[in-house]
Amino acid sequence: MSPKKVICFVAALVCFAVFAAGCAGESEPAPSEAPRPSASPERTEEPGATAAPSPTPTPYTELREGAQGETVRKLQEALMELGYLAQDKATDYYGSLTRAAVVTFQRQNGLQADGIAGEETQELLYSGNAAECEPFSLLAPTVGMSFEELVMSDDGTRDQYPEGYPEPGTYKIIVDIEHQVTMVYTKDENGEYTVPVRYMLCSTGKDDCTPKGTFKMDNYRVRFSQFARDKTYGQYWSQIRGAIYFHTILYEEFDTSTYIEEVWEKLGTADSHGCIRLTVPDAKWIWFNIAPGTECVVRDGDPDDDVTASIRERLVLAALPEERPDIEPQDIPNTDNWSIEDVAHDIPFVQGSQD
Known part of the structure; x- marks a missing residue:
């Protein structure tokens, strides 16, 4: 293979690696400023070298009182569906009502009742196996x-x-x-x-x-x-x-x-x-x-x-009642x-x- 073709082949491999890394895990907003190139000379990978695997992202972000966002809305919707949260519609704010609902959910499902929706709490909540809230x-x-x-x-x-x-x-x-x-x-x-x-x-x-x-x-x-x-x-x-x-x-x-x-x-x-x-x-x-x-x-x-x-x-x-009931108290x-x-x-x- 000619030197020119080798350079093109290596460049294609680099582009493919960058694209694959960008697809892994949750997407993040683009940074406001692109990272500056390193001053040190670029090092060439040895043939056959394997890149270190990226860390596996945590499936659930820990949520606690004061949190905001779409994940909070999803949490509230699940709590409402099971009867733990009594409100007309979900919001995107984790307030005292949501915390109380999470505590009740945790207590009735055998989890540590700390009011924090961590991985274990959310995993059970979304699993389809959680118990419905006991009636008021x-x-x-x-x-x-x-x-x-x-x-x-x-x-x-x-x-x-x-x-x-x-x-x-x-x-x-x-x-x-x-x-x-x-x-x-x-x-x-x-x-x-x-x-x-x-x-x-x-x-x-x-x-x-x-x-x-x-x-x-x-x-x-x-x-x-x-x-x-x-x-x-x-x-x-x-x-x-x-x-x-x-x-x-x-x-x-x-x-x-x-x-x-x-x-x-x-x-x-x-x-x-x-x-x-x-x-x-x-x-x-x-x-x-x-x-x-x-x-x-x-x-x-x-x-x-x-x-x-x-x-x-x-x-x-x-x-x-409109009229006084006619019943003996002991009955x-x-x-x-x-x-x-x-x-x-x-x-x-x-x-x-x-x-």
Whole structure:
């Protein structure tokens, strides 16, 4: 072969190698400035030499809160399809809602729940083998209950008190005044209270009269009694401190059929005299499951807290009926997802006092 043909052949090989390298991996934007040629003399490859292989690109880019781009949109679409992310459409921003959805996805699929969508998380999410999100009603069973169960339930055990409770550190309660939501959490594998247990729609005090801060639940319980202030009645009083309690909505008499309509319609707004009003099933859950000494945080809340706002948005309860239901309280079905028999009795019940 002539020298001229050898030069052309080598040049063709170089061009082919450059083209092949440019096709490997993800395409990148062209650099704003081309790299400058090296000052050192060009070295000729030995015949038969093999070029070092390029590193294999990672199939998934790690995504965390604050990330932006099309990969975030794809992530959100997959989370929405499986029910983990409750929003109308995907965006390209990884905010607090997306992080919360990723945490839930990881927890329900046996992954480390750190809120970071790394390779393992994304691989499972896009695999077609991931579990669908558990229904919201598991954490907020009241959303599927009838008005009668939410307001008129009374099993008649008005002299019954809890036999005991789980340890005080089992749960942590957060009352968010901005969103009128009470949330209960238990500990994760790191000992932090991040695992949701129950979400409840509530009414805190009007004119900002519910005390805020971090409290240890006190030890006075009242099953069904009259309020001294306005002579109305309530069920399942669990003392937070002093005269501040979790309890049900109000009744005119010692009879759940005399529920006060206006009080029910204002559930989810600041309407109490300082206590925290709940539905009957939610107040009953606290009565039997929350031990004295359990931490209870009452906070102002933040209107920009997308995660708590999303919880509140889904806490939609039965509407007030046009006529009062004609049913005996003890005949109302119990559709809640727990039973008194399943509650641990790690510490005994000891009645305290309001003082």
